[in-house]
Amino acid sequence: MVNKQKLLMAAFGMLLLALTLTGYAQSGASPDVYYSTYTTDVTILKQYYVPDTTGKKVIANVMDGLIENDRFGFYAPSLAESWTHSDDFTVWTFQLRKGAMWVDHSGKAREEVTAQDFVDGLRYVADPKKTKADVSIIKNVIVGLADYIGLLQDYDKNRKGAREDVEKKFDELVGVKAIDRYRVQYVLASPTPFFESFLVTEIFLPLNQKFVLEAGIRYGTSKEYLLYNGAYYLDTWQRNKEFVLVKNPHYYDKDKIAIQKVALQKVADSATNIEMFKRGQLTSVSLAGNQIAFYMDNPKWKDFINLSEKSSVVFWFFPNFRSKNAEFSAFIQQESFRKALYHAIDRLILAQIYNSYDAEEMLINTILPDDVIFDEKGNDYTSALQDLKDLGKGTYQPELARAYFQSAREALVDAKGMIKGVKPGKVKIGSLVELDIDAKLPIQLVYTHGTSTDETQMALLLKANLEQVFGKENLRVVLAQYTNNKYETVILPGYYDLCYDSFSFKYADPFAQLGRLVTGGEVNDGGFSVPEFDALVAEASSKILLSERYQLFAKAERLLIEGGYILPWESGGGTYGMSKEKPFTAPRGGFGLSRFKYKGIVLQNDPVTKDEFEKLKTEYLKELEERKSIFNQ
Amino acid sequence: MATAQKKTPAKPRTRMKRFFQSYGFRRSWQSALTVFLVLFFVFVLLRLMPIEGYFTRQDYEIMTEAQRADYLEENGITGNPVVLFFRFLGNLFRGDLGMSFRIQPNVEITRILSEKIPYSLMFGIASMGISLFFGFALGMAMAHYKDRLVDGAGTLYVVVVRAVPSLIYLFLIQIWVTGFFNIPMTYSSKDPSTWFLPVISLSLASIAWYAIWLRRFMVDEENKDYVKFAKAKGVPQKRIISGHVLRNALVPLAQYIPLQLLLTISGSLIIESIYSIPGMGGLLIEAIKEKDNGLVQSLVMLFSVLGVLGVYLGDMLMLLVDPRIKLAGKTDGE
Numbered sequence: 001m002v003n004k005q006k007l008l009m010a011a012f013g014m015l016l017l018a019l020t021l022t023g024y025a026q027s028g029a030s031p032d033v034y035y036s037t038y039t040t041d042v043t044i045l046k047q048y049y050v051p052d053t054t055g056k057k058v059i060a061n062v063m064d065g066l067i068e069n070d071r072f073g074f075y076a077p078s079l080a081e082s083w084t085h086s087d088d089f090t091v092w093t094f095q096l097r098k099g100a101m102w103v104d105h106s107g108k109a110r111e112e113v114t115a116q117d118f119v120d121g122l123r124y125v126a127d128p129k130k131t132k133a134d135v136s137i138i139k140n141v142i143v144g145l146a147d148y149i150g151l152l153q154d155y156d157k158n159r160k161g162a163r164e165d166v167e168k169k170f171d172e173l174v175g176v177k178a179i180d181r182y183r184v185q186y187v188l189a190s191p192t193p194f195f196e197s198f199l200v201t202e203i204f205l206p207l208n209q210k211f212v213l214e215a216g217i218r219y220g221t222s223k224e225y226l227l228y229n230g231a232y233y234l235d236t237w238q239r240n241k242e243f244v245l246v247k248n249p250h251y252y253d254k255d256k257i258a259i260q261k262v263a264l265q266k267v268a269d270s271a272t273n274i275e276m277f278k279r280g281q282l283t284s285v286s287l288a289g290n291q292i293a294f295y296m297d298n299p300k301w302k303d304f305i306n307l308s309e310k311s312s313v314v315f316w317f318f319p320n321f322r323s324k325n326a327e328f329s330a331f332i333q334q335e336s337f338r339k340a341l342y343h344a345i346d347r348l349i350l351a352q353i354y355n356s357y358d359a360e361e362m363l364i365n366t367i368l369p370d371d372v373i374f375d376e377k378g379n380d381y382t383s384a385l386q387d388l389k390d391l392g393k394g395t396y397q398p399e400l401a402r403a404y405f406q407s408a409r410e411a412l413v414d415a416k417g418m419i420k421g422v423k424p425g426k427v428k429i430g431s432l433v434e435l436d437i438d439a440k441l442p443i444q445l446v447y448t449h450g451t452s453t454d455e456t457q458m459a460l461l462l463k464a465n466l467e468q469v470f471g472k473e474n475l476r477v478v479l480a481q482y483t484n485n486k487y488e489t490v491i492l493p494g495y496y497d498l499c500y501d502s503f504s505f506k507y508a509d510p511f512a513q514l515g516r517l518v519t520g521g522e523v524n525d526g527g528f529s530v531p532e533f534d535a536l537v538a539e540a541s542s543k544i545l546l547s548e549r550y551q552l553f554a555k556a557e558r559l560l561i562e563g564g565y566i567l568p569w570e571s572g573g574g575t576y577g578m579s580k581e582k583p584f585t586a587p588r589g590g591f592g593l594s595r596f597k598y599k600g601i602v603l604q605n606d607p608v609t610k611d612e613f614e615k616l617k618t619e620y621l622k623e624l625e626e627r628k629s630i631f632n633q
Numbered sequence: 634m635a636t637a638q639k640k641t642p643a644k645p646r647t648r649m650k651r652f653f654q655s656y657g658f659r660r661s662w663q664s665a666l667t668v669f670l671v672l673f674f675v676f677v678l679l680r681l682m683p684i685e686g687y688f689t690r691q692d693y694e695i696m697t698e699a700q701r702a703d704y705l706e707e708n709g710i711t712g713n714p715v716v717l718f719f720r721f722l723g724n725l726f727r728g729d730l731g732m733s734f735r736i737q738p739n740v741e742i743t744r745i746l747s748e749k750i751p752y753s754l755m756f757g758i759a760s761m762g763i764s765l766f767f768g769f770a771l772g773m774a775m776a777h778y779k780d781r782l783v784d785g786a787g788t789l790y791v792v793v794v795r796a797v798p799s800l801i802y803l804f805l806i807q808i809w810v811t812g813f814f815n816i817p818m819t820y821s822s823k824d825p826s827t828w829f830l831p832v833i834s835l836s837l838a839s840i841a842w843y844a845i846w847l848r849r850f851m852v853d854e855e856n857k858d859y860v861k862f863a864k865a866k867g868v869p870q871k872r873i874i875s876g877h878v879l880r881n882a883l884v885p886l887a888q889y890i891p892l893q894l895l896l897t898i899s900g901s902l903i904i905e906s907i908y909s910i911p912g913m914g915g916l917l918i919e920a921i922k923e924k925d926n927g928l929v930q931s932l933v934m935l936f937s938v939l940g941v942l943g944v945y946l947g948d949m950l951m952l953l954v955d956p957r958i959k960l961a962g963k964t965d966g967e
Contacts, residue, residue, distance in 0.1 A: 044689075044738045157697055217739045238748075239737060241911035267819060268906045275808055276818050 031580070031603045032260040035282045037267040041239055046220035047205045048125050048133040053596075054243075054264065056202075060596035061245055061262065062228040063205050066094050066118070066184075067196060069589030071600055072627050075196045079113055079206070079229070080184075089191040089544060094118075096182040101250045102208050103233050105223040109250045110211075113229050115178035117206035122176050124207050127152060127167070136522070137506050138198055143175030143187045191544040194373075197508030200592030231257050231599045241266055245598075259598050277578060283603060284579035289454075292576050296357065304578045304607040307358055312369040312505040312590035313572025314513075317345065318526035318565070320497050325435055326422045327443045328497040330412055338564025340404035341498070344469040345462070348393040351570045353458050362570040365389050367517070367557050369571060372590035373508050375546035378628050381510060384554035388561060398469045405470055413441060430495040432480035442476040448496040451483055491525050501525065502572055506591055510553035511541050517560065528565045578607050584620040657952060664945040671937045676721060677714045679930045684710070686926035689738040735925035736916070742931045745916075750898055752912035753905070757897020760835035765890075767836070768843025773879070775844060776851035787848070791841040800903060803834050807907055819909040831908045835901055839893075843886070850882035884955045891950060892943025899936055 038054040047063050050056045066080040080094035094115075101109040122142070125133045126149055139146045148170055155166045171177070175187030188195060198204060208227050215225045223234040231251050236244035245262040247254065267273055270288060277285035278301075287295055287305065295301045319338065323329045331337040351359040364370075365388045373381040382389060412420050422439040429435065429446055437444075445466065449459035463477035480496075482489045490496055503523055506512045514537050516522040519529040533556050540552030560566045582602040587594040684701070685693050687710050696704065705711045709720055724731070730742035737745055775787040794802070807830065811818045816826045854860060855878055863873050900914030917936070920928040 043736060156700070221737065221740050238911055240749075241909060265819060266909055266911075268909070269804075271804075272807075272818060272907065275812075279812070279815075279818070281817060 030258075030605060031283075032258060033283075034259045034262045034581075034598055034601070034603065035265070036262070036284060037265050037273050037276070037282065038243075039266070039268060039270075041266065042243075043239075044220050045226060045237070046131050047207070048121075048131045048202055050202060056593060057264065057596045058234065058237075058243055058245065059202060059205075060230075060593035061232045061598055062226070062230040062234055063202075063593075064100075064230045065201075065205050065593075066096075066199050068597070068599075069200055069587050069592065069594035071585060071588055072624050073588040073590070074627065075200070085195070089193045089195065090188045091185065092188070092195055093179070093183060093185045096184065097252055098182060100229060100252050102211070102227040102229050103248055103250055104227060105234055107233050107235075107246065107249055110227060111208065113206055114181050115184035116181075117208060118184045118204070119176050119178050120209040121205055121207040122174065122203075123167075123170050124212070125203055126170065126174065129156070133203055134201070134506070135203065137201075137512070138203055141188055141190075141192055141195070141198065143189045144173035145175070148173045190542075193544060193546055194508040197591060200589060200594050201507070202593055231597070232262060235261075253599070257599060258602050262598055284577060284581055286575045286577035288575070293356065295578075296576075301578065303609050303611075305576050306579070306583070306608060306610060306613045307361075308575050308577060309573060309588075310362065310369070310571040311573030312372050313502050314364055314367065314369055314505070315500055315502045315569045315572065316367065317498060317500045317567040317569055319567075320494055320499065320526050321529075322494050322527045323446070323497050324427050324429060324494070325444060325446055325497055326427070326437050327419055327439065328445055330419050330422050331408060331443055332497075334408040334411060335563060336404045336411070337408035339562075340401045340408060340470075341466075342401075342561075342564045342567055343395060343397045343404065344401035344466055345567065346396045346465050347569050348396065349461055349465065350458055353454050353461070354570075355574065355576075357576075358574070359570075360393055362574050363393055364568050364571045365391055365395065365561070367560065367566055367568055368510055368513055369505060369590065372505065373510065373550070375550050377547060379547070381550045381554065384551060385558060385561075388558070401469050405474060409441070409474070417441065419443075429480065430489075430493055432482065432495050433478060435478065442472060442474050444476050444478050444497075446478045446480055446495075446497040448480045448482055448490045448499065450486065451481055494527075499525070500569060504572075504591075508591065510550065510557065511537070514553055514556055514560075515541065517566070526565065530559060530563065530565065533559045580604050580607050583608055583613050583616045657949065660945060660948050664941050667941050668938050671941065672722070672934055673718055675930060675933050675937065676718050679926055680710065680714055680717075682926050682929075683924065686924035686929075687734060689734050730931045731927045733920075733925055733928045735923040736920055736928055742928055745928070746913075746931070746935075749900075749911060749913045749916065752910050753898055753900035753914065756831055756835060756904075756910065756912065757900070758894070759832045760839070761894060761897060763832060763836045764839035764843055768840040769847055771840065771844035772847025773851065773874075775848040776855070777874075779848075779852060784848075787844060791845045794837050794841040799838060802837075803903060803907060806830065806834060827908075831904055831910060834904050834908075846886055847882055850885060851878050854878040854881045880954070884951065887950050887954045888947040891946035892940065895939040895943040895946075896936070898939060 038057075040052055040054060042052065042055045042058070045055060045058060047059050050059050064078045066078060067075050067083070068078040070076040077097075079096055079100050081097045083092060083094045085092045096113065096115055098112075100113040102111050102113060103109050122145075124130050125135055126145060128149070129152075135145075135149070139149060151166050151169060151173075152163075155161075155163055175189075176184070178184050186195070206229070211227050212219050218225045220226060223237045226234060228234060228248065231248055231253065232245035233248050234243065235246040236242060243262075243264040245264075247257055247260045251257065267276070270291065273282065273285050274287070274291060274295075276282045286308075292305075295305055319332050319341065320328075321332060323332070347363055348359055351362050355362055366382050366385050368382060370382050370389070371380060375381065414420055417440050419439050419441070422437065424439045425437050427435050427437055432448060433446060435444055435446070447459055447462060449455045459479050463479060466475055466477050482495075486501065491499060491501065503513065513523070517524050518534045518537055519531070536552055536556035536559070540549050540556060543549035543552065561568065580603050582604055585600055585602045587597045587600060589595045684705060687705060687708065688696070688701070692704075693701070702711070709717045728743060730746075732738075733740050733742055733745055771787050771790075775784045778784050807818060810830055814826075816830075817824060820827045820831055860873060860878060863877065864870075898913060900910075900912040900916070902914040902918070904910070905912045905914035917929070917932045920932060
């Protein structure tokens with residue numbers, strides 16, 4: 001009897017304790033909905049072409065590829081469980097996991113993801129009529145792909161016979177095939193040890209052919225006309241309003257998904273964003289322009305502001321080697337003048353316009369970003385250019401710049417003060433500006449800038465900077481303005497003498513950037529031609545051993561920088577923000593879609609403080625080093 | 634309806650004749666003709682736009698010249714504009730406005746509109762109801778207590794609302810009011826607490842508009858001889874106001890009400906933007922900016938048809954409110 005009573009009391013006590021504990025656990029639980037905002041609307045959502053960040057965020061989370069980057073940036077299995085490659089890195093075989101499903105917008109499972117879906121994906125990407133895609137980066141990587149695309153283009157020009165006949169050639173021409181239901185194989189045109197870095201991009205995403213055929217031109221126009229295989233499915237897509245991503249109940253890795261729902265709302269004004277964050281209606285917010293200074297000085301919020309990681313995007317200046325401005329044209333051919341420019345531009349002052357607190361950290365002295373490409377020993381590619389990196393902001397050396405200018409002047413200006421080979425006259429730089437060429441010093445240098453406050457401020461600073469270093473009697477900066485698209489209205493027609501732009505890095509090989517800077521290359525906007533550089537790039541890209549390959553690429557890159565053909569300026573990314581996202585839990589990757597994934601992210605109740613951030617950063621870097629050493633063994 | 638005033642029923646033929654000669658009939662066919670001409674000219678003028686706007690961006694880039702020409706012909710862009718126009722009218726009656734090319738590539742324009750219009754319409758009508766009620770109430774109060782405290786306060790409100798750029802006070806209202814009541818800053822269809830602020834914000838300017846004009850017209854009327862006469866005759870003040878002054882003062886305002894009601898469809902650029910309402914505000918501007926010719930065409934046509942219809946209904950409403958207008962017709966010399 002007594003025992004029974006005791007037992008009952010004990011049970012009651014346990015119950016009470018359990019209740020308190022669950023109650024406690026609930027109140028202390030971390031949030032599981034990610035609230036964020038966006039400003040530009042997504043017009044169409046096809047997985048192979050997502051030019052804007054909002055589209056990338058959605059696609060990265062609703063679609064998985066063969067592999068992905070983990071939070072350290074290493075390649076990790078995704079839809080492929082494992083993969084192998086031939087010794088010469090030309091044949092890559094991926095073993096898919098069984099039971100990965102395509103789901104629809106209500107989270108209902110439709111069909112299994114099979115090897116054929118990856119073949120069909122590439123078939124879709126290769127057809128310019130089906131989708132726009134950044135196919136140029138893999139065109140020459142996969143066997144026969146360039147030929148197949150060429151055939152389709154020819155057909156579309158001449159239209160002889162049936163297009164289907166050309167389309168059928170895909171299977172025999174292009175080096176991709178489904179060996180069986182769960183194995184897909186890619187055959188590459190040349191040894192490509194860095195092939196994995198292509199696989200995290202949108203181009204290698206799978207596609208459910210049957211569904212796409214049924215949807216026709218409506219594919220990607222609304223949530224009903226898309227199928228999903230990622231950690232989330234698209235539950236709501238209302239243009240001009242919101243995206244809601246809901247956790248996919250059939251996802252293979254669902255235990256690792258802490259965030260149950262992602263709600264992205266369109267909010268036009270950044271001030272509203274911050275206000276919403278302060279009231280707890282958003283998970284994270286980024287600060288821009290004046291807001292940074294305002295909140296950095298705000299005692300209540302300054303401790304929560306952290307700088308996000310730099311991206312692999314690099315901003316660089318490039319002179320125009322085809323300028324119509326004869327004075328500038330004559331000088332830019334001189335290496336000493338290019339070196340003078342390299343040492344004359346005060347990059348730090350210019351970077352401070354965009355980031356007044358950590359501008360120096362944003363500067364970059366190489367064409368390729370740090371911490372993205374590693375050789376087989378785990379050495380960073382850019383370590384071969386350490387001397388350039390060590391210069392930091394010290395590339396700005398006005399004395400040296402003047403000395404270089406003096407030697408260019410001696411070579412080009414004759415005793416009468418005339419610039420050799422330049423005829424006086426008037427020249428129009430498009431409709432932007434008209435120059436009076438007098439064939440005498442000062443040289444006129446046309447700098448074309450956008451109309452925003454920052455751009456204008458930067459142009460004025462650059463003008464003051466160069467005129468101060470060289471003296472107005474030697475060089476005069478002529479400012480011109482463009483209003484629309486910079487690439488189309490300024491860079492392409494060559495309406496500038498000196499210009500900068502941002503360049504994104506597409507896959508893990510120096511060729512991604514240097515290969516496009518050769519004579520006539522895709523991003524060789526200034527139009528220079530350095531045969532020695534071209535030869536080095538060609539030689540480097542034929543090497544399979546990474547350390548050897550990178551050595552040659554580094555040599556080539558040095559040529560461009562020291563020769564003053566490309567003047568690296570600063571890194572992209574590095575924005576200030578406040579967030580309740582636990583730092584370093586998100587996937588990381590210099591290219592591709594993984595870094596836009598919410599997979600793995602853990603949220604906390606309060607915004608991350610500076611101290612927390614620094615502490616986690618140290619821990620993270622330590623862990624990263626350990627991982628690297630394991631990886632290299 | 635113009636014959637409703639006649640006391641003895643006229644012979645059918647005279648009634649018919651009178652109908653055809655009436656003001657109402659004349660306004661009807663004039664409006665129909667205007668609508669037709671507007672549709673025609675918008676249609677023809679849009680054929681002169683740069684042709685990129687008839688392709689999705691991707692299609693335009695990958696097609697060759699010849700393919701583009703074929704495509705334009707297939708889709709009724711090039712060819713005899715008159716023939717094309719009648720084909721377009723045929724499609725229009727079947728409810729087919731074509732596709733959007735740039736804003737929402739490969740989505741039917743009717744679908745875009747049917748998704749967006751309800752938001753603008755709901756907020757617009759709610760705000761118009763509020764504006765009419767409060768605007769008239771304020772206007773009447775201001776007229777009644779002319780040169781007193783109410784009038785002064787009302788005038789202050791009107792001046793502030795009309796003189797201060799709306800963006801400033803709308804934004805401040807959003808921040809302060811949502812902060813004070815602790816409600817979400819942006820609109821959500823699931824949370825009714827977010828519905829009020831956009832409606833109130835939309836109403837502020839129109840309340841001021843109705844109030845100031847009603848006050849003005851009422852004050853004008855009150856100074857007229859017939860009112861003085863009625864007062865002298867001993868008609869109660871209440872009746873003078875409701876039966877005479879208010880009715881006459883409403884006449885010039887009534888004309889605009891249908892137009893304003895119909896054009897609520899076009900939405901509000903600022904308010905929809907700050908509260909993230911996916912309505913029609915800014916759609917036309919965006920379509921023009923993106924050169925989405927199909928969408929521009931549909932929107933311009935929609936707005937102009939509604940504009941003409943609004944003016945027409947306004948005139949018809951005047952017929953009801955103001956008996957004098959019926960007599961203004963050419964033949965109505967009785």
